[in-house]
Amino acid sequence: MxxxxxxxxxxxxxxxxxxxxxxxxxxxxxxxxxxxxxxxxxxxxxxxxxxxxxxxxxxxxxxxxxxxxxxxxxxTATEVHGKPSVEGIADKFGCDIFNKESTIAVNCALLDQQVEVLEVKGPRIVIVDEDVSVLVRKKQAAEVKGESAGKS
Incomplete structure (x- = not known):
């Protein structure tokens, strides 16, 4: 149906x-x-x-x-407790989530503590742990996906 x-x-x-x-x-x-x-x-x-x-x-x-x-x-736990979610933060700033698997750990952290949102302007190289969500502005996200697809 x-x-x-x-x-x-x-x-x-x-x-x-x-x-x-x-x-x-x-x-x-x-x-x-x-x-x-x-x-x-x-x-x-x-x-x-x-x-x-x-x-x-x-x-x-x-x-x-x-x-x-x-x-x-x-x-959803973040909604129930009046906390932001990674997905909501991404929407607020017009971003795509680059490493989606990170959102479980970060959303859990958002329930218990303040999680800092950092804006890094490039060109830069950013190295992150698995429990760090990387948000890419939507215009840049399309470019990054296009570059990585072209390098395969």
Whole structure:
């Protein structure tokens, strides 16, 4: 039922029971970076549940649906604790996340401590540990991806 929407849209708002949506999208899941944001809304507009992609648009969609009277049921840890996420910081500064695997460690750190955001202007060489998220301004991100693709 959801295959076409899953393949063609960045976000899906489903007015269905959560169980129906879970069963139907389960075989379509790939990863948090390519799967669309999925928000489930009950038919009485009581709740808006970001089921998939909370940091990738579903939380924001749920907040917008809340303007119609629904309660947004946000469960991403950073949202629950009123903390920023790497994905939110990247959006705020117009950046892509270069090393996406780092976001788990950095989002966990954002829950417990202040995490400094540094802006480094180039030309520079930056060496980072695995638990450092590297954000690249969107224009530069396209150039970096193009360069690395050309050097393969």
């Amino acid at each position: 959801f295959r076409t929407a899953f393949e063609n849209y960045g976000a899906i708002v489903a007015v269905f029971a959560t169980g129906i949506v879970v069963r139907d999208i389960a075989p379509l899941l790939d990863n948090k970076w390519s799967d669309p944001a999925v928000v489930v809304v009950d038919s009485n507009l009581n709740f808006a549940i970001p089921l998939l992609g909370g940091h990738h648009g579903a939380n924001e969609i749920s907040r917008k649906i809340a303007e119609l009277g629904a309660v947004p049921v946000l469960t």
